[in-house]
Amino acid sequence: MLSTYLPALVFVALGAVVGGSFAVLNQVLGPAKSKLVATGDPYECGLPSEVKQGFRFGISFYLIAMLFILFDIEVVFLYPIAVELRAFGTFALLETIVFVVLLMVAFIYVWRRGALEWK
Amino acid sequence: MSINWYLAVSATVFCIGAAGVMLKRNPLVILLCLELMLNGANLSLIAFSRMWGNGDGQIFAIIVMVVAACEVTVGLGVIVALHRRRLPIDADELRELQG
């Protein structure tokens, strides 16, 4: 009975260990901050809490965000291939290569057009 | 669980999206609502895929996800271009073209 839940427990434990270790490492390795500045804010990261009216994200932010959405979501096409990899064999490999080459073309285009440079 | 519940949720999500597209003025919110419409349809695709026990609906849903991302990206691109021209980013103020 308990063994059915074992993968879930392992998963939770792994999550806790990874998350916790990053938090601790950050504390140990990160630059020491002046406590006065940090404690005044509701959060210690992200945007400043007092945002001026009319604040806008820069154009570069949108550009990178757009590219991120695209390249991020394209990977979803690899899931069905991963599920049926053994059944399809070489065909799956060839399809993946074609797919990755097309992604590479997109990447070369984005890179050469200078869309990856933060302005 | 009956398929009807999934369909009810998917129809609700679709309708929220449709209402948002018609009522909201900020193009960014409109893009969000378009995404809701597509995801509503996605939910019903996956529910039907489960009902029929074949994978067609799931493959369809994966493709729809990518298409939705492309649409949003193009939308953001046009909004950025409008922004660069210092044009109002408000659907109601886009009055240059009158239907």
Added chain:
Amino acid sequence: MIAAAATSIKAPYIDWAAFSPIVALICGAVIVLLIGLLPGRRVREQIVPGATVLTLLATLGLTIWQWGENTSIISGALAVDRLSLVLNVVFVATGLVTVVMSLRERATVQAGQGEYYTLLLASLAGMAVLVAAQNLVTLFVGIELLSIPLYVLCASELQREKSLEAGLKYLVIGSVGSATLLFGLSFIYGATGSTDFSGIAAALSSKGETIASNPLMLTGLGMAVVGLGFKAAIAPFHQWTPDVYEGAPSPITSFMSVATKAAAFGIFLRFMDVAVIDEALTWQPLLAALAAITIVVGNVGALAQTSVKRILAWSSVAQGGYLLVGIVVSSAAGLEATLYYLVVYVVMNLAAFSVVVARERETTHGDSLSAFAGLGSKRPILAVPMTIAMLSLAGIPATAGFIGKLNLIGASVDGDYAWLGVLIAIGSAISLAYYLRIVAVMWMPDRRGDSPETDRPHGQPEIIGLAIICSAATIFFGIIPSPIYDLVRGAGESIGLL
């Protein structure tokens, strides 16, 4: 589990020969994009359009090579038959015309030549996929591959507000259409358990009940028709058309008004006449009503316009209504009449748009009706093609438009929808009012003397050439219609219609 049952799957056999036109378009798009990255003005202004033309010619060659094929490829996802091959030829021809029209277009400079032509080729690939689709998934992929590049192309004149606005509007409305279509398709899949057109047809005919008793199928079909209606600009889902047509760069407007329309009607034909043909009695009245509304709304809407591009936009809505009549009757005659009229419509509309593009660059009046004032006496070389195009769009005898309308009316009478045939005739009568208005503006002596100056009368021989070729073809096919008959004959049988 799915994975366990799947060990016996064989990799799908791909008939590369039949698939080759689409592959050529996509490879061409990738190559043009990469060429566009190379530095140098010559690369941008000559090599990129040249590579685009080469791609289109290669696609045309491969399409002609496959002529007469009637197979289904890639596990039944795409059909290579008379319907898709004829429309492929139409798309390639439109693409070539668009490339020529775009040679001096500002949008190509502002958006970048490589990008502009890549998007054009990608959109054409989408159209080729769409009209060959015989599976709900390929249908959706095709429609999006067609639309998304077009959204960008509409907005490609980055320095002009109207163009950007048109792009955003088209994007939002087009996406609403796609989402509605998708929701409809998901219900059709839910009702039949298949995404294949043949599977859907089999499920419908085996159940022994009509769609009317199956709310899921009925809702799905309704929403799918609405979604396709958005793409094909069928009233009441046409409101975006005048705005987007006016705002987009003129070569793109011309491309949209012919190629997108042909693609949307191509899939309309295949979907209605293959997937849900067994339920024709259920959807015929619905489509008949839409056709009637579209004919009336399109023709009445055009009457009050003063911009030629807007008049042509409304006229394209009305022409869509005529085309829909051939789908309503769901017979081989109806399909061939629609296909025939599509080919003719493409030729005459391209003639009209070439003149609009030429005039837009010659004068400062843009696409306003006043840009055409007194054209007959000053520039007959442009006025004559425009007149022929207008008369043909109105359906005057001895033009190709007349024969096309005659076919549609004939098909509607044979299909027991004679009242739609009457409506086509009435619509054409109304349309004379606005088509002849353009003709009158061109040929009437200019009393007020405010006709626009022609700055560079001889600066664009290629567009004048296009106008002459397209209008000559309009007259030629009006007198000798048999070549187009030969082209479309057998399209009905190729998808299994009687």
